[in-house]
Amino acid sequence: GFVKIDHHRKNRQGFPEIVYGEGKSAEQILTIVQSLRARNDSVLVTRISLEKAVIVQKNCPEFEYNEIARTLAWTEEKPKTNGYIAIVCAGTSDLSVAEEAAVTAETLGVNVRRIYDVGVAGLHRLLDNIEEIQNADVSVCVAGMEGALPSVLGGLITNPIIAVPTSVGYGANFNGLSALLSMLNSCASGVSVVNIDNGFGAAYNAVLIHRLAHKGEK
Amino acid sequence: GFVKIDHHRKNRQGFPEIVYGEGKSAEQILTIVQSLRARNDSVLVTRISLEKAVIVQKNCPEFEYNEIARTLAWTEEKPKTNGYIAIVCAGTSDLSVAEEAAVTAETLGVNVRRIYDVGVAGLHRLLDNIEEIQNADVSVCVAGMEGALPSVLGGLITNPIIAVPTSVGYGANFNGLSALLSMLNSCASGVSVVNIDNGFGAAYNAVLIHRLAHKGEK
Amino acid sequence: GFVKIDHHRKNRQGFPEIVYGEGKSAEQILTIVQSLRARNDSVLVTRISLEKAVIVQKNCPEFEYNEIARTLAWTEEKPKTNGYIAIVCAGTSDLSVAEEAAVTAETLGVNVRRIYDVGVAGLHRLLDNIEEIQNADVSVCVAGMEGALPSVLGGLITNPIIAVPTSVGYGANFNGLSALLSMLNSCASGVSVVNIDNGFGAAYNAVLIHRLAHKGEK
Amino acid sequence: GFVKIDHHRKNRQGFPEIVYGEGKSAEQILTIVQSLRARNDSVLVTRISLEKAVIVQKNCPEFEYNEIARTLAWTEEKPKTNGYIAIVCAGTSDLSVAEEAAVTAETLGVNVRRIYDVGVAGLHRLLDNIEEIQNADVSVCVAGMEGALPSVLGGLITNPIIAVPTSVGYGANFNGLSALLSMLNSCASGVSVVNIDNGFGAAYNAVLIHRLAHKGEK
Amino acid sequence: GFVKIDHHRKNRQGFPEIVYGEGKSAEQILTIVQSLRARNDSVLVTRISLEKAVIVQKNCPEFEYNEIARTLAWTEEKPKTNGYIAIVCAGTSDLSVAEEAAVTAETLGVNVRRIYDVGVAGLHRLLDNIEEIQNADVSVCVAGMEGALPSVLGGLITNPIIAVPTSVGYGANFNGLSALLSMLNSCASGVSVVNIDNGFGAAYNAVLIHRLAHKGEK
């Protein structure tokens, strides 16, 4: 009764509705994913705890849980192009957001390459990997603390960057505000921003851009 | 002495350096644009007042000043594709930001379509124009006050949206904070955000995406 | 000793004092509700946990606990009119606030209709239900994240809307600030706002308006 | 070209579109009001400076300018009921917001009573006028600084209150934030809130409620 | 080693150092209070949990713990005047802050009168007790949510008021910010403010004022 699943979303937008797990009970999630699964759509639940995932998996054993990303997913989608999205992150503490992005892109049928722990305080690590990032259609760039990575990257590559501030840090970080403001004020062009810790949203945007970049091929 | 123009940017990124006019004197701007002009690059100065523009135009009469956008531009670039960027805005007060975006895209050689004054409080105006927006490769969506337009638009179209919050409003709008937060929290997927009033940045992103969408054609 | 129950409130304002359960012990709540119950008034306790409710119910088994709304209530009040309040909410995560509103209105003797999960990112869901909302005397409109629903609704109906921002979201949502600012800056007319998560307050306002709308009938 | 006037709004919502004058040129305003005037609708422009008003009045001499409210209006609407809206304000510095509310209600065809300078620091002034406020269908309650007036009033009357925080004050007032937060946190029931300085919005809400309260009469 | 107790404070300021218990271990607190106790000074520890208090009491059984105030105290001080401080609070949820103030004043040797649960939404409760407040040398006025009580009280009495905002509330209360800003912006004169939830500080100020008011008597 209380849930209205948006089943025409796949027609309207090309991808089925993704489920935001936070604040939903395992039972509610199960009802929703079964309804989606019945139509053979790919299914992705984000922000779901291990406890809830285990309950859902009892009924849907084919679903895969990713502990770092906190996602539960099922897909038969295979990447249709050789193009890829680069997922770049600054530090090991940003991993869970970066992985949420990676799982999202993969579930939606796009290849990703992970370039992790390349924050600006050790610039050589970024420069060593710049070619792989440059060759991506689009990059998702994840950073907490001062969030400087997208600005530096933006000056080095030519394709669009989706920047994701993370809540990693303390004190004057104010739960990610610091990184968010940095990214919004980036002096590099070609950088747009999504919500703090929103790995899912960044990847979804990147997938849309990737689809455009390869629309001639399909 | 004090300025280091980044002349390899065109090679590195595909577009020459765009000049941010705010806080620069007419003389400084003139020096910079002449240096760029000498290489026959397109030139775009944003956030430049009429007074300064007139001084620059004395030496560079071929430059065009747009009073609403507050831009000064020169280009011989012709659009190379039939694709276009949709510039959508909510109210007449958002015009100057929307026009900054439009001029930027045009100067960088991409067609734009303007769909203005289609805010969510009179939904039929948006629905009447939805097909033209849907057919764009990418949209720039400009809104002040509560900044709800990208959320509604995001549910109706399938291509990426670059959302631009504007500082239009008063009181609890806090100079655009209200629209900025709305856009960052959009429950629609496919929306990424740039800085408050940053029409330039949104268009630059859109141009990068447009280029990807047509790379097969060139 | 420490509590001064406002027993003339019913005369002065037409409704007995509603008890805010947060930060009160089960014992304090019991004392208060027994004192109210002794006068045969309707009783409503908001923000009360299951644990505390169970203790109160031991002495007052006629009280009903609503787990989603976190309310404890007793009433013999029957709706005196056919008019109703529409309780509209954007997503399933806003349910607990919407239900607090619904229970409040019902306890105060007014019919409600629930129109849930009709957020702006899937506009058709709202449009499908617009007639039922339009026919209400007044609507309570609950939304978190970017809080765009009241703006869209405000452009579609003619009766007043009481908007309730919720703390649903994360990151730049800042515990409901984002939705609150959106609603305060709504470009639609006819929208007024109550505190974040204040389902009770919204319903109370709606009940006052409903009473005015039907005062001729009584 | 750039303006899309929402002419069906009168049918859809019962009142024609009200024009927000801030950031529009005198010429833009003139075009809009002439278009509205041509259909014999009432016309109301808010936030319009004397300079702009004089230019519009040259073409539309029947329009009345209110210097305190900064409104320009024309109407032939006569109040159809004896009911009225009480406009209550705390201090003489809140006058311009209170008057914006008063003019809005009058232009939309509803009687108002002005109860001004009755702030809580001199309580007797409010108590002396409480009966007149109590007899209104609905009150608009305007206050700056600590914004305590709606809380006190809310405990004394039974009809709904639309609270308007003003930006009157200095220092930790933060341009009206202090009054806004007070009103949102009011411990009195029956208070809802509009944006800082939004006299127009408050009156519009009050007019909708007044219409409901008298719908039997018409 | 790590603590430097300020033993001359009693000479310099007339009262011994009060111990802030938050973030100190039971052992640290015990060491400090024994050192103070050895000089026969009154001792007051604020913000101390029941668990820690019990440990301290094992060694100092003469100490009294107040669960609502979360204070641990020992004094032989007897009030030397008939004057008193009025501790006024708005709601039952403000009790713990009000009691911290009361215990502080009493430990420092001053009489208090408690006037609780007299918030502005039920004005008659305040007016019924106004004479007792008026006759105090000075009042401590505790309120959360919109924090309007000191403004109303300030217009009714002639002696100074120390206002204490509390963190009671939710949503746009922002942990007491709302009440704090209200009190700082009070349009009543004679109101000064201490930190959110700082019952101790308010009482300490009130004791200093009380001492001045009775200095002739001693």
Add this chain to the structure above:
Amino acid sequence: GFVKIDHHRKNRQGFPEIVYGEGKSAEQILTIVQSLRARNDSVLVTRISLEKAVIVQKNCPEFEYNEIARTLAWTEEKPKTNGYIAIVCAGTSDLSVAEEAAVTAETLGVNVRRIYDVGVAGLHRLLDNIEEIQNADVSVCVAGMEGALPSVLGGLITNPIIAVPTSVGYGANFNGLSALLSMLNSCASGVSVVNIDNGFGAAYNAVLIHRLAHKGEK
């Protein structure tokens, strides 16, 4: 019509109403002060510009304008005690707030001593004057930037301190927020706080305390 002067305030509170000049026209101020002057009360207008003061003085040549304090005052009140208020300020930039405090106290009939430019970065300047401050009944302590002066002073004297943060500073000072927060968090006891730049309010509080300290004498 629009102003309700609170003429019984003198009976109720012992002092006539003080006029807040900001946002009032010279004409409005004139009307108010003449009405007060007619009863032979002392008159004080704060926050009044030289231009407005000159207009008022044309009709009331006995009024004195203080350019630094921006006050206009008339009084025949003579100090009735030898006690005094110490007005202490940190830097020369805080002078206008300190002088507003001084004029207020003097107009209300209390002696003041000015101890200016004794900020904590040159501690010897404060220590050199500590005896004069210690001997005051109460101090008003004015400081901008980091607002540390009341904390240091509070550790050195035994009488109450009314702290006034000023908006002097730049950058992370955020218009006085920095000094305000410092003063609210002072680790010294005996410090209470008024609004940013509110020299008037601090002095009014100090006058109330001074009156208590000398009530035996009268």
Add this chain to the structure above:
Amino acid sequence: GFVKIDHHRKNRQGFPEIVYGEGKSAEQILTIVQSLRARNDSVLVTRISLEKAVIVQKNCPEFEYNEIARTLAWTEEKPKTNGYIAIVCAGTSDLSVAEEAAVTAETLGVNVRRIYDVGVAGLHRLLDNIEEIQNADVSVCVAGMEGALPSVLGGLITNPIIAVPTSVGYGANFNGLSALLSMLNSCASGVSVVNIDNGFGAAYNAVLIHRLAHKGEK
């Protein structure tokens, strides 16, 4: 795979990479420290809980855990100079930040002197220790609440001060914001600031300065 340890940092910057323990698992930390330990570098892990430390110590029993500082360290570095860093802190509640600074400096091979609990509300405690602070090459100055200590210290000594705001406090302290803003606005010269609670960062800066001060000696 996910971690890229910056092993040339010691060459590039003179000190090996310090490990930020927050948000890393015991296993991740163990891997990192073993890799560092293998090169015989000093190792410092900050923000590590006792539980995690114990796990690491099982494999690396030579590591020392400091419970107050929450650091795990191993070093054979001996101080090469007689110079020292003064670690000054305001209250006992600031100890954990002060100790993080002390351990950092010691692990990096520099002597420290601890001058604790010398907050400005009891000035004599600071003045009694001023010579020892003055003789340090550089001071780390730790304070919460109003953060006034660096301003007072800055006026008394001639060497640079690294100020560390702590999150100690409550209410309008806003988790250290109050102390942070104070320190940034210090009217004393020679004070620079690091993040809230960042004892490590302050000490690292101090060590760099100490190295410069003694570079001639080595």
Add this chain to the structure above:
Amino acid sequence: GFVKIDHHRKNRQGFPEIVYGEGKSAEQILTIVQSLRARNDSVLVTRISLEKAVIVQKNCPEFEYNEIARTLAWTEEKPKTNGYIAIVCAGTSDLSVAEEAAVTAETLGVNVRRIYDVGVAGLHRLLDNIEEIQNADVSVCVAGMEGALPSVLGGLITNPIIAVPTSVGYGANFNGLSALLSMLNSCASGVSVVNIDNGFGAAYNAVLIHRLAHKGEK
């Protein structure tokens, strides 16, 4: 009378008092600088407008005004070492802050090298100049917008960096807040921060460090 110049500061701290010109009249500044000049100290006035400077120069023609830095200075101090401070800035809009720093250091007798317009979006510009920065004893690093420069620089050099956020930017820059938070959260070690736009303070710190680095030489 109102000014207490701190003439022993030179003895106590090694440098005479620097005058903060903002909010002081030309006459006040003149009095202060003549008093300092009489003792043959170097004199530096910061934040002084051209208009005021011209008035002061009439009496003190030997003073030099720097229009970009907005400083007025006189010194006979000659650099006593070959060491220098690197003043690094990100963009041409940061020039005035960078120059305030440069003039301060030079007036206090230390050499500076200016490395301007080397922001992170064009990294090669920074890398081209890194050796000159590395060879400085200490760097002042000035940046607005996202303030990423100190983080990148901090990873490349070994000496301390004093970071200065500037208020250059718009929108979500919030007058320098964005750059300030970035710098406080820098993931590079060796970075400490001063107030937004505080070029003076950064240089003063750098001068103290430079003095330590060369104390053996003198």
